Amino acid sequence: MLPVSDVLKRKLQETNRELRKAYPSEAFEYTAIRRRLQNVGDFVSVSRLEDTEFVRWLGDRTLVGVDGSVNSTPGSHPRTLSVFQALAKGTKGEEYWAGDVYTPLLTNGEDEADAAREARHRGALLSRLEMQAAIYAVENWQPRVVMMDGSLLHFLIDDAEEWTRLARLAESADVLLVGVSEEIGTKSLAREVFPDYPAWTDREVFYGTLKPGEAFEWAGWSPAGSGLWKVILRSSRSPQPIGIDGLLSQAAHKWDLVRLVRTLTPEQGRGIPLWLDIVDAEVRVTDRLVEAMVEEYIDPDLRHRLFLPKRSERVL
Numbered sequence: 001m002l003p004v005s006d007v008l009k010r011k012l013q014e015t016n017r018e019l020r021k022a023y024p025s026e027a028f029e030y031t032a033i034r035r036r037l038q039n040v041g042d043f044v045s046v047s048r049l050e051d052t053e054f055v056r057w058l059g060d061r062t063l064v065g066v067d068g069s070v071n072s073t074p075g076s077h078p079r080t081l082s083v084f085q086a087l088a089k090g091t092k093g094e095e096y097w098a099g100d101v102y103t104p105l106l107t108n109g110e111d112e113a114d115a116a117r118e119a120r121h122r123g124a125l126l127s128r129l130e131m132q133a134a135i136y137a138v139e140n141w142q143p144r145v146v147m148m149d150g151s152l153l154h155f156l157i158d159d160a161e162e163w164t165r166l167a168r169l170a171e172s173a174d175v176l177l178v179g180v181s182e183e184i185g186t187k188s189l190a191r192e193v194f195p196d197y198p199a200w201t202d203r204e205v206f207y208g209t210l211k212p213g214e215a216f217e218w219a220g221w222s223p224a225g226s227g228l229w230k231v232i233l234r235s236s237r238s239p240q241p242i243g244i245d246g247l248l249s250q251a252a253h254k255w256d257l258v259r260l261v262r263t264l265t266p267e268q269g270r271g272i273p274l275w276l277d278i279v280d281a282e283v284r285v286t287d288r289l290v291e292a293m294v295e296e297y298i299d300p301d302l303r304h305r306l307f308l309p310k311r312s313e314r315v316l
Contacts, residue, residue: 022199033209036193041218043210046233046255049263057256061144062090064137065275068130068149070122071285073294075309077115078104081298082122083290086129087283088137088146091275096136098129105306127158131166134177138169145176145260149276152179152228152245167227167247176250178257181243182272184232188220202232206241210234212267215258216241222248229254235265235273242271 037043049057068086073079086098102125104118134146148155156163170177183203190200210216214234221230230245231254246257264273294303 022197023204027197028204028208030209033205037205037209037216040189040193040220041216044215044217044231044255046213046215046258046262048213049259054260054263057260058144062092062094062141063275064088064090064094064134064141064143064146065273065279066130066134066137066146066148067276067279067283068126068133069280069283069285070126071287071290072122073290073307075307077118078107079306079309080104081290081294081307083285083293084122084126084129085283085285086126086133087279088133089275089279089282090137090141090143094137094141096133096140098132098136100125100129123154124158127155128162131155131159131162135162135166135169138166138173138175142173143175145178145257146170147261147273147276148177148179149182149280150179151181151230151243152177152247153223153226153230155179156226156228167249171247171249176246176253176257178244178246178261180261180273180276181245184241184243186221186243189218192220203240206232206234208239210241212237213262215244231258233258233261234271235262236267236269236271238269238271240271 034043066086066088068084070082070084072082081101081103084100084102088094088096102122130148130150134148137143137146152163155166167177169175184201184206186202187200189202190197190205194200194205206216210232212234215231216233217231222228227248228245229248229251230243232241233244234241242261244258244261246254261273264275265271266274269277294307298307
């Protein structure tokens with residue numbers, strides 16, 4: 001047993017009691033939650049595509065997965081350097097890489113750190129790189145589907161101009177766009193259907209609520225003017241479902257895309273299509289990669305003066 005102080009134990013016990021008040025066990029009764037959800041949306045059973053059906057639907061075109069990754073040196077603001085990568089990878093061997101580097105040290109001496117602002121900036125930069133990779137794939141490979149890691153809505157929020165360019169190109173090239181969200185970050189349905197539990201988010205509502213292969217559709221998830229549809233799908237045996245969204249202009253293919261996501265997801269997996277996991281593994285910017293790149297490309301005196309925190313010298 002690791003050494004833990006009595007005061008920390010008491011604090012953890014108090015936190016557990018407070019969490020139990022906000023999330024009482026009896027409130028998560030399966031049939032009661034489904035009954036409430038039936039009043040606002042639709043449960044839909046989603047089957048997997050048969051091999052011949054999948055081949056026929058894809059035709060002679062490819063499936064492209066797009067993902068990105070960012071990691072930073074371990075210093076504190078502004079003495080950090082962030083490395084970004086994005087990858088579009090097709091099932092016929094196509095690859096397109098995009099990359100960038102960012103450090104607050106080159107932003108004309110901005111005021112002190114604002115962690116939320118910096119996180120938004122890095123997120124927007126990564127989104128632009130991912131959209132750049134997707135645009136390249138649409139323009140040069142004309143795939144059947146471009147599957148983006150994350151909700152399409154967040155690309156719209158991060159850079160509306162670049163998102164509009166990608167969406168218009170996909171529409172004109174008859175390329176289907178779909179976003180797959182590992183985490184469900186919305187609260188809108190929980191607030192409408194479960195106002196008696198204000199701490200709940202949609203993630204808590206749907207954890208273990210859907211059956212494997214079951215989706216839920218609710219109109220309230222599509223903000224006015226977004227031009228997007230959205231459903232939640234339990235794509236594997238994992239009790240945590242995923243979010244799927246796409247273009248309203250391509251809504252005729254909505255359930256084809258939802259079936260595609262389920263088909264590409266291992267039954268015993270964590271719920272993410274295998275092709276996106278393959279792209280994620282290739283594009284991921286690890287701590288060792290950041291360290292190696294900084295060591296190779298940043299002059300030693302700059303590296304030590306600007307980016308190596310004192311704590312890196314700790315012996316224990």
